[in-house]
Amino acid sequence: MAFVSPRVCASLRIARTQLRTPCTAKAAPRLGLRSFSATTSWQLRTTEMNEEQLGSLKVDQSRLMGDIHHSCQWGIGQRWGDKPTETGMSRLALSDSDKTVRDWFVQTTESLGCTTTIDSMGNIFAVRPGLRNDKPPTFAGSHLDTQPTGGRYDGILGVTAGIEMLKVLQDNWVETEYPVGVVNWTNEEGARFPMSMSSSGVWAGSIPLESAHNLREVGGGTATMASELARIGYLGQTPASHESIPMGAHFELHIEQGPLLEMANKKVGVVKGVQAYKWYTVTVKGRDCHTGTTDLKSRADALLTASKMILHSHRLATTNNALASTGILTLKPGSTNTVPGEVSFSLDIRAPSDETVARMEQLINTDFPAIAAGEDVLNSNEGMTKGLPCTVEITRDFSSPATLFHEDCISSVTQAAMSVLGPDSKNQIMEMTSGAGHDSVYASKRCPTSMIFVPCREGVSHNPAEFCKEEDCAIGAQVLLQSVLRYDRLRAEA
Amino acid sequence: MAFVSPRVCASLRIARTQLRTPCTAKAAPRLGLRSFSATTSWQLRTTEMNEEQLGSLKVDQSRLMGDIHHSCQWGIGQRWGDKPTETGMSRLALSDSDKTVRDWFVQTTESLGCTTTIDSMGNIFAVRPGLRNDKPPTFAGSHLDTQPTGGRYDGILGVTAGIEMLKVLQDNWVETEYPVGVVNWTNEEGARFPMSMSSSGVWAGSIPLESAHNLREVGGGTATMASELARIGYLGQTPASHESIPMGAHFELHIEQGPLLEMANKKVGVVKGVQAYKWYTVTVKGRDCHTGTTDLKSRADALLTASKMILHSHRLATTNNALASTGILTLKPGSTNTVPGEVSFSLDIRAPSDETVARMEQLINTDFPAIAAGEDVLNSNEGMTKGLPCTVEITRDFSSPATLFHEDCISSVTQAAMSVLGPDSKNQIMEMTSGAGHDSVYASKRCPTSMIFVPCREGVSHNPAEFCKEEDCAIGAQVLLQSVLRYDRLRAEA
Numbered sequence: 001m002a003f004v005s006p007r008v009c010a011s012l013r014i015a016r017t018q019l020r021t022p023c024t025a026k027a028a029p030r031l032g033l034r035s036f037s038a039t040t041s042w043q044l045r046t047t048e049m050n051e052e053q054l055g056s057l058k059v060d061q062s063r064l065m066g067d068i069h070h071s072c073q074w075g076i077g078q079r080w081g082d083k084p085t086e087t088g089m090s091r092l093a094l095s096d097s098d099k100t101v102r103d104w105f106v107q108t109t110e111s112l113g114c115t116t117t118i119d120s121m122g123n124i125f126a127v128r129p130g131l132r133n134d135k136p137p138t139f140a141g142s143h144l145d146t147q148p149t150g151g152r153y154d155g156i157l158g159v160t161a162g163i164e165m166l167k168v169l170q171d172n173w174v175e176t177e178y179p180v181g182v183v184n185w186t187n188e189e190g191a192r193f194p195m196s197m198s199s200s201g202v203w204a205g206s207i208p209l210e211s212a213h214n215l216r217e218v219g220g221g222t223a224t225m226a227s228e229l230a231r232i233g234y235l236g237q238t239p240a241s242h243e244s245i246p247m248g249a250h251f252e253l254h255i256e257q258g259p260l261l262e263m264a265n266k267k268v269g270v271v272k273g274v275q276a277y278k279w280y281t282v283t284v285k286g287r288d289c290h291t292g293t294t295d296l297k298s299r300a301d302a303l304l305t306a307s308k309m310i311l312h313s314h315r316l317a318t319t320n321n322a323l324a325s326t327g328i329l330t331l332k333p334g335s336t337n338t339v340p341g342e343v344s345f346s347l348d349i350r351a352p353s354d355e356t357v358a359r360m361e362q363l364i365n366t367d368f369p370a371i372a373a374g375e376d377v378l379n380s381n382e383g384m385t386k387g388l389p390c391t392v393e394i395t396r397d398f399s400s401p402a403t404l405f406h407e408d409c410i411s412s413v414t415q416a417a418m419s420v421l422g423p424d425s426k427n428q429i430m431e432m433t434s435g436a437g438h439d440s441v442y443a444s445k446r447c448p449t450s451m452i453f454v455p456c457r458e459g460v461s462h463n464p465a466e467f468c469k470e471e472d473c474a475i476g477a478q479v480l481l482q483s484v485l486r487y488d489r490l491r492a493e494a
Numbered sequence: 495m496a497f498v499s500p501r502v503c504a505s506l507r508i509a510r511t512q513l514r515t516p517c518t519a520k521a522a523p524r525l526g527l528r529s530f531s532a533t534t535s536w537q538l539r540t541t542e543m544n545e546e547q548l549g550s551l552k553v554d555q556s557r558l559m560g561d562i563h564h565s566c567q568w569g570i571g572q573r574w575g576d577k578p579t580e581t582g583m584s585r586l587a588l589s590d591s592d593k594t595v596r597d598w599f600v601q602t603t604e605s606l607g608c609t610t611t612i613d614s615m616g617n618i619f620a621v622r623p624g625l626r627n628d629k630p631p632t633f634a635g636s637h638l639d640t641q642p643t644g645g646r647y648d649g650i651l652g653v654t655a656g657i658e659m660l661k662v663l664q665d666n667w668v669e670t671e672y673p674v675g676v677v678n679w680t681n682e683e684g685a686r687f688p689m690s691m692s693s694s695g696v697w698a699g700s701i702p703l704e705s706a707h708n709l710r711e712v713g714g715g716t717a718t719m720a721s722e723l724a725r726i727g728y729l730g731q732t733p734a735s736h737e738s739i740p741m742g743a744h745f746e747l748h749i750e751q752g753p754l755l756e757m758a759n760k761k762v763g764v765v766k767g768v769q770a771y772k773w774y775t776v777t778v779k780g781r782d783c784h785t786g787t788t789d790l791k792s793r794a795d796a797l798l799t800a801s802k803m804i805l806h807s808h809r810l811a812t813t814n815n816a817l818a819s820t821g822i823l824t825l826k827p828g829s830t831n832t833v834p835g836e837v838s839f840s841l842d843i844r845a846p847s848d849e850t851v852a853r854m855e856q857l858i859n860t861d862f863p864a865i866a867a868g869e870d871v872l873n874s875n876e877g878m879t880k881g882l883p884c885t886v887e888i889t890r891d892f893s894s895p896a897t898l899f900h901e902d903c904i905s906s907v908t909q910a911a912m913s914v915l916g917p918d919s920k921n922q923i924m925e926m927t928s929g930a931g932h933d934s935v936y937a938s939k940r941c942p943t944s945m946i947f948v949p950c951r952e953g954v955s956h957n958p959a960e961f962c963k964e965e966d967c968a969i970g971a972q973v974l975l976q977s978v979l980r981y982d983r984l985r986a987e988a
Contacts, residue, residue, distance in 0.1 A: 292751075
């Protein structure tokens with residue numbers, strides 16, 4: 001191996017980099033740890049790195065946390081602890097605070113040598129050129145919008161880890177074979193404009209642009225996605241499409257949002273896919289009646305019936321190794337002494353395979369009307385007075401088939417996690433299926449994709465107290481960085 | 495028997511009545527059907543009437559229906575049919591429409607020879623003098639306020655039947671031994687000011703005046719009962735108290751508000767008492783979590799737990815021959831993909847005896863915490879995945895002990911019903927316990943009381959489509975009239 005004096009090397013590289021991109025990064029190159037293989041360039045090329053060199057590229061944990069918390073000054077939410085950073089987030093998509101954090105994202109990535117493109121859904125693609133730019137970039141991506149009572153990690157960790165990746169590449173004069181980039185997807189949460197992952201969905205061609213543009217904000221306001229994109233200056237000229245903005249691959253770092261990693265004492269989840277899910281609205285109609293004057297057998301009690309259905313969905317989920325959840329329930333008329341005549345509730349069915357979700361749907365479509373009619377389904381009536389029949393209407397609102405991520409991306413993540421976690425990595429890595437939807441679901445329809453999960457405290461997410469340890473944020477960012485570089489190398493080798 | 499020429503008799507009576515009370519009634523006396531026993535007075539005295547004479551005093555069905563629908567011009571609610579009278583009512587207590595119908599009530603009863611007294615809860619007592627006025631009046635009473643989506647019969651039938659009673663007495667020159675009257679109780683529904691029967695409760699000394707005066711309107715407004723009583727001019731000077739305004743007896747005609755009479759094809763319910771009931775708020779706390787990322791065993795699902803409790807309360811009610819109902823249920827945070835961490839629901843427990851309600855309370859206080867903790871209570875967990883424990887808090891909001899009406903009043907109603915329904919009356923009368931609370935519950939604490947029920951269509955009440963056939967309204971009014979007169983006679987004989 002030939003060694004070059006770090007000092008000489010550094011000054012030469014600065015000169016070259018300044019020619020290539022307008023660079024304003026102030027951090028000093030971290031060269032002391034590296035050794036160099038023979039190269040025709042002053043830059044460090046991914047194809048020329050050995051395992052040791054790859055491993056020596058380290059994210060800066062405190063700089064990453066600095067970016068996370070810096071970006072969280074826009075859209076501060078509910079406080080849950082005493083420390084300055086112990087607040088949640090409330091940064092709804094295309095709000096003023098979302099505009100400010102977007103401006104910061106653009107400025108920061110451009111200062112790191114990226115060119116940014118904003119598409120017609122406000123998705124921001126920041127691209128750092130590679131040695132060859134004849135193929136699309138490998139992206140790290142996630143989202144900067146949050147739930148109204150969200151936390152500091154969901155989405156934000158993935159984007160800031162992408163920025164940290166750019167900083168590490170810049171500091172260490174790494175030149176990738178193909179361009180790499182960071183993407184901030186618009187309205188992933190679907191909390192303000194009620195369609196999750198709406199903008200990666202448009203990019204993938206799965207959601208028509210017009211439907212997404214016309215989404216009206218929840219809560220009775222009149223703003224639409226299109227009007228708010230225009231208002232905050234993020235209605236880009238480039239069509240939101242995988243054809244206009246192709247991606248070579250998409251890697252997404254995310255907190256798990258569930259308890260499995262923490263419970264198993266694992267550090268990294270290698271995400272092999274996203275489970276299938278379907279959302280329904282179930283409406284049970286009975287008849288309002290007076291609680292004091294109507295005996296049990298003369299009631300068509302919509303809430304009692306809905307309660308049976310909720311328990312039944314849980315039984316079916318248990319039997320079929322699926323998930324069934326009800327998060328919304330409303331009833332009419334809503335008076336202590338009136339038996340409700342109408343109940344509507346949401347039903348969220350998930351399972352790793354489409355077949356299981358389809359079987360659950362079939363069972364629900366058969367069993368719920370039977371329960372409404374008063375039939376005994378799996379002992380649903382045990383010990384109860386048989387009342388009058390209700391009716392039920394089941395509407396499917398949303399369907400997301402099971403997603404299987406790309407083998408090459410999964411293997412890049414696995415190798416990166418093994419490298420980052422070292423000798424004990426086998427005990428610290430878990431292969432997982434994502435329970436939640438992510439922009440990676442839509443990205444995976446148009447390019448090789450995978451995800452990296454890190455544990456979050458007690459699995460709590462969509463909650464101000466959502467928390468990921470600094471160490472775990474850094475491990476995740478480190479795995480993201482290596483995954484992108486390994487995939488870049490893989491592309492060059494292919 | 496001595497017969498007097500109706501013509502002569504009529505003119506003489508008019509003269510005498512005008513001396514006694516300022517009378518403006520325009521209906522012609524209906525004398526043709528009556529025969530007279532020997533009497534020292536031109537008036538027809540209750541103590542001198544035989545069965546035939548009592549039976550010949552007929553309410554005027556179309557006049558009664560005219561009064562019902564006339565009074566329902568104030569506070570018209572939702573339409574349910576095509577005919578002009580096929581709308582519901584929305585006449586909240588102490589609203590402008592309630593003020594107008596009160597004015598009509600005062601004007602109408604005064605025009606029928608009554609003196610009206612308004613007490614400090616806005617209860618209006620209209621009293622028609624008797625031959626002897628040294629004892630308190632026998633009242634027919636109910637309420638003119640309605641639910642926000644109520645009907646034309648609940649409360650209104652009882653008050654207008656009282657007015658019809660006054661008209662029949664006037665038309666037929668009946669002189670009662672003791673005074674009789676009609677009372678309109680304020681805010682029986684508790685729909686605007688959230689305490690049912692608040693004003694009969696104050697009158698009975700069961701509810702402190704100040705608590706009732708300070709009741710704030712629901713829905714976030716700032717009005718209180720006291721401020722609204724003052725605003726509409728019904729904050730009377732007379733203390734709302736059985737001591738200031740004693741009652742000799744209280745009879746209340748009401749629609750059943752349940753299906754039993756209709757189902758049994760009966761015409762009149764002789765109400766022997768009101769069942770006991772208690773109201774609770776049950777709050778289940780678990781933990782919010784993501785529906786997609788949290789497996790069933792890692793959830794503390796507050797809604798699943800609440801559903802188990804609702805079914806369990808129904809099972810307990812079945813076993814104990816009681817009623818259990820949940821009419822309100824709210825949850826947090828309320829998102830399709832978040833398992834609710836908190837659910838609050840109302841629980842309304844009723845049974846004819848206090849002992850049964852107490853036993854139900856005891857079972858709920860034992861079983862709900864066990865269900866929350868995840869224990870299997872009466873197979874409540876059958877077929878389900880055991881999750882994490884929740885907690886439960888049960889607050890008792892209201893308690894109304896069982897009420898037993900007075901034997902003398904019950905027997906007056908029974909005799910009246912037998913007289914009105916004739917030979918087949920045995921098949922048309924049902925002894926009942928009222929499932930709902932009524933002002934008669936509080937009245938019965940301070941004077942002999944009973945109630946008369948008439949069937950309503952499909953037991954529907956607290957609903958715009960609440961309906962009672964004209965014939966059944968008239969039968970009920972006829973029984974009310976006779977009950978009051980029979981009780982008046984009973985008092986004189988005692």
